[in-house]
Amino acid sequence: MRVAIADDDSIVCSSLSTILEATGTADVAWTANAGADTVTRYEKDAPDVLLVDVQMPGMNGLEASELILTAHPDARILVLTTFADESYIAKALEIGTKGYLIKQDVSSVIPAVQAVMAGQVVMGAEVLNKLRTGVQPMATRTLLDADCNGLNEIPERFANLTEREREVLELVAEGLDNREIATKLFLSEGTVRNRISDILAKTNISNRTKLAVEWLSCQ
Template identity: 35%
Template structure:
């Protein structure tokens, strides 16, 4: 069972998210908060698997709360859910340690999928945001066309790397290649170590550059 904390300053939003998540068989809402201070307290008390975090809240905002949670409770993944998709919100949240970034117009099924994916060790973004992240990273490194060609990968690692570049989750890669999810996680960890990429977005960029 995935243990979830919802943090949003709008009570109606929290109620709707709780109803959605508790309609599943594998997600349990264990706490709710209205600001970043609540988020930090709830994580310390409840040790949830995922915190569904708004960014703009009174008092301590979601970015600073995410930073503190990532620093002291790294097992609790923060998934940002916000109405703001501009770079002024996206990059600070990622820099603070968020495991994903979704917009509030995300389809309910996609939100539930994102919660499951970050527990599985993936980073998850709304498609438009992921394309912008990858595009910006590719532009920033356009003067380096080597794409890590001096690094040797096994045939299976190369297959996994290509699918990471397509934005597939560990489960989707598992299904595509008929491998166990644990095996896929091992390959992804090895790929990160070999490539020097410390998160999944950078590994996706690395894949596309190759």
């Protein structure tokens, strides 16, 4: 696995590089300390996973991520930052990053990178707690289904899903990848992919990350 790191702090880049390479988790392809440089480097040498901080000089990490994802929708980008700001979380979900992790414990980066590489969505515990407890401000709420309203009932957006589709959705929200879902439900990976595509179409949700977050917000 090849990973790239974008962070305005060169010490953070160096520390993460050492951890990833020393543990045999990944080879670090390159590092960048500014948003514009991140976009340029990605175009020249796309890694398997990009770790990106939010606050960087000039173009911030989310703006850089949006440009990359617009050109490369399949890019695996994991936001790694010290800021649990709801507007940042909302933007990260909106543009389709693969997760949002708070820099509380550097050791959590390794399983997070591995999970993103495997196709899973990664949300830090602090982020999930905000989504589950319904304390999101309006900036985040606008990304979530207005029908949820904090009620323990199936919102209108998910009402037309079959029982099997809801089972698949629940496992997507738990962060399982297609292979794990297939194993758990005794389905083929192709069937799981088709089910998820059907769910996205029925709910009019654009990507797997938003799907997981919106479902969690209604629980």
